Amino acid sequence: MPMKLYAGLMLLRVHRHGMLAAVSDDGRPSQDFCMLLWAIPSFLGTCISLYMLVYAVRRIPAPTGAYVAAFSVAVAWWCAMQWAGMLWQNLDYRYLFAQLQYIGIATVPVLWLAIALSYSGRHAFLSRWSALLWIFPVMTVVMAITNEFHGLLWQRFELIPNAPGLLIDYGPWFRVNLAWSYMAVLAGTLLICMRIGLAPLYRMQLVAAVMAPLIVVAINLPFVTGGRYLPIDPTPIGFVLAAALMLLATRRRLFSAAPVARRLTMDNISDGVIVIDNVGNIVDSNPVARDMLGDKRIYIGKALPGMLAEKLKWPGSAQSDITLADGRCLNVRVSDVTTQSHARTGQVILLRDVTQERDGQRKLMVAEEEMRALNEQLRTIANTDDLTELANRRRLYDVLSQEWARSERYQRPLSIVLFDFDCFKEVNDHYGHQTGDEVLRQASRKLREVTRPADLPARHGGEEFALLLPETSLEQAIDVAGKVHRALSELLYTDVSGARFSVTVSLGVAGREAQDASPDAMVVRADRAMYLSKHTGRNGVSVARGEKLERIGP
Missing domain, CATH: 1.20.1070 (Rhopdopsin 7-helix transmembrane proteins)
Structure with missing residues (x-):
C-alpha cells in the first residue's frame, strides 16, 4: 500500500x-x-x-x-x-x-x-x-x-x-x-x-x-x-x-x-567423493564412495575410516594407493578446500578404483621384465659364440673399439693376444669333428680360468682365438700369453674311444703403439706375430714391437 x-x-x-x-x-x-x-x-x-x-x-x-x-x-x-x-x-x-x-x-x-x-x-x-x-x-x-x-x-x-x-x-x-x-x-x-x-x-x-x-x-x-x-x-x-x-x-x-549441478556431478561421476571438515568429520559423500567403502563406514558427522584418516596428514594436495581387505586397490587423492582468503575449511578426498589398472600395470611390468630378459638373451646370443660360449667376433671388435678410444683419450695401455691351434685340421680328420668341437670347448673353459675378469676372451674365427687385455702393457701381455700357452699346451683331451691327446697353440702378442692409426693396425701386428710362431716351429709365443717380430718362447 x-x-x-x-x-x-x-x-x-x-x-x-x-x-x-x-x-x-x-x-x-x-x-x-x-x-x-x-x-x-x-x-x-x-x-x-x-x-x-x-x-x-x-x-x-x-x-x-x-x-x-x-x-x-x-x-x-x-x-x-x-x-x-x-x-x-x-x-x-x-x-x-x-x-x-x-x-x-x-x-x-x-x-x-x-x-x-x-x-x-x-x-x-x-x-x-x-x-x-x-x-x-x-x-x-x-x-x-x-x-x-x-x-x-x-x-x-x-x-x-x-x-x-x-x-x-x-x-x-x-x-x-x-x-x-x-x-x-x-x-x-x-x-x-x-x-x-x-x-x-x-x-x-x-x-x-x-x-x-x-x-x-x-x-x-x-x-x-x-x-x-x-x-x-x-x-x-x-x-x-x-x-x-x-x-x-x-x-x-x-x-x-x-x-x-555440483550435486548432480558428485552423484553421477565414476569417482568416489568424500568431503570432511577441519576436525576430520564427514560432511558429504557421494554414492560411489559409499559403495567403495561400504555404507556402514561412511556416516555424515562421523570420522573417516582409519586407512583414509592417515592420508589426511598430507599437507596440501597429494595422492597414494590403498588396498582394501577384499583386495581392491583404491587411488586416494586429498585436496584442501579453501576460502578466498586461503583459509582451509575442509578437505576433499577423491577415490578411484584402480584395481584393474594396477593389475594391468603389474602385468605390463612383468611383460616388460620378460621382454628385457629376452632382449638381453638375444643380445647375449648375438654377441656369443654358440660352440665355445665366448664372445664372438662382433663382440670382440665392439669392445676393442671402445677400449681403443678410452686408451687413446686417457693414454692407457691396451694389448691383444691372438692364438691358433696347431694342425687342427689333422685333429678333425683323425679324431672327428665332434672331438674337435670338444677340444675348442675345453680350451675355452680353460682360457676363462686363466684370464682376469676385465679381459675379454673371444673366438676370432675357426680354431683362432683372441684375448683383449685392457689396462695391460706389452710386457704384461707377454706374461699373460705365456700363461695361456702353458695352460693350453698342458691340457689333455679325450676322443670318443677314450684315447687322450694334447694340442699345441701358436700365439702372437701386440700392444697399442703411437703410430697405430686404428685398432686394426694392432690386430694385424698380433696376427703377424702369431704366424711367426707357426712358421718357426709352432707351439710358441711371438711378439710384435712396432714392425719388428720376435719369437720369445718357449
Whole structure:
C-alpha cells in the first residue's frame, strides 16, 4: 500500500463502516492506532515479498523462478490480508479478510514444496503429481469460504473488546491443514538441503534454506497451539525475518544452478567423493564412495575410516594407493578446500578404483621384465659364440673399439693376444669333428680360468682365438700369453674311444703403439706375430714391437 494512503488511514477520525480511527476524541492515541502499529510487520512482509517477486522474475531461471515468484505472491497475499483486516473494527470485514487470507495460508506450504522439487531436479515428479499436491490447499480455501455452514475451520470467531486480537476457537480441519502444511514445509526443506549438500562451499545457502522456514514455524506454532503471547497472529513477523534471510541467500545465488549441478556431478561421476571438515568429520559423500567403502563406514558427522584418516596428514594436495581387505586397490587423492582468503575449511578426498589398472600395470611390468630378459638373451646370443660360449667376433671388435678410444683419450695401455691351434685340421680328420668341437670347448673353459675378469676372451674365427687385455702393457701381455700357452699346451683331451691327446697353440702378442692409426693396425701386428710362431716351429709365443717380430718362447 502506498505510504501516503497508509498515513491518511492513520489520521482518519471517523468510524464510518467500522474503519479505524487513529486518535480518540480527547486527542490521545486510540486502540485503533495500536492496531495500526501491529499491522506494520505484516505490511513489511508484503513489501519484502513483492520485492522478492520482482527479483525472482528477473534473476532466478525457470522453472524454479516461476515457483519462487508464485510463493512470493502467496506470502505477500497472506501478509496483506492480515494488515488489511486490521484496518477495520467491523467483525464482518475481519472475517472476510481472514477467509481471503487462507488463499495464501493454504498455498504457501505447497509452493515451498514445489520450489524444492523443481530446485532438486524432480521436474517429472512435479508435473505428474502437481494436481494431487493442490488437493489439500483447494479444500482448505473452500473450507474457509464456507466455514459458516460447517465450522470445521473456525468454531468461534469474535472480536475482543478494546484489543487488536480476535477470539478464535479452531475446528478439526484447521488441525488437519496445520499438519499437512508443516509436513510440506519439512519435506521441501529436506529436499533443498539434500540438493545443496553439507559442503562448506554452500554453508550460507544451507543455513538460509533451513532457518527461513524454521523461523516461520517457530513463531507460528506457539500461537496456533494456544500460546497467546501476542494479541495477533505473529506469523507475518516471521515472514519478515524469513523473507529478508531468503532474499540475502538468493542474492548469494541460493537458487542458481551451481549447487545442483555440483550435486548432480558428485552423484553421477565414476569417482568416489568424500568431503570432511577441519576436525576430520564427514560432511558429504557421494554414492560411489559409499559403495567403495561400504555404507556402514561412511556416516555424515562421523570420522573417516582409519586407512583414509592417515592420508589426511598430507599437507596440501597429494595422492597414494590403498588396498582394501577384499583386495581392491583404491587411488586416494586429498585436496584442501579453501576460502578466498586461503583459509582451509575442509578437505576433499577423491577415490578411484584402480584395481584393474594396477593389475594391468603389474602385468605390463612383468611383460616388460620378460621382454628385457629376452632382449638381453638375444643380445647375449648375438654377441656369443654358440660352440665355445665366448664372445664372438662382433663382440670382440665392439669392445676393442671402445677400449681403443678410452686408451687413446686417457693414454692407457691396451694389448691383444691372438692364438691358433696347431694342425687342427689333422685333429678333425683323425679324431672327428665332434672331438674337435670338444677340444675348442675345453680350451675355452680353460682360457676363462686363466684370464682376469676385465679381459675379454673371444673366438676370432675357426680354431683362432683372441684375448683383449685392457689396462695391460706389452710386457704384461707377454706374461699373460705365456700363461695361456702353458695352460693350453698342458691340457689333455679325450676322443670318443677314450684315447687322450694334447694340442699345441701358436700365439702372437701386440700392444697399442703411437703410430697405430686404428685398432686394426694392432690386430694385424698380433696376427703377424702369431704366424711367426707357426712358421718357426709352432707351439710358441711371438711378439710384435712396432714392425719388428720376435719369437720369445718357449
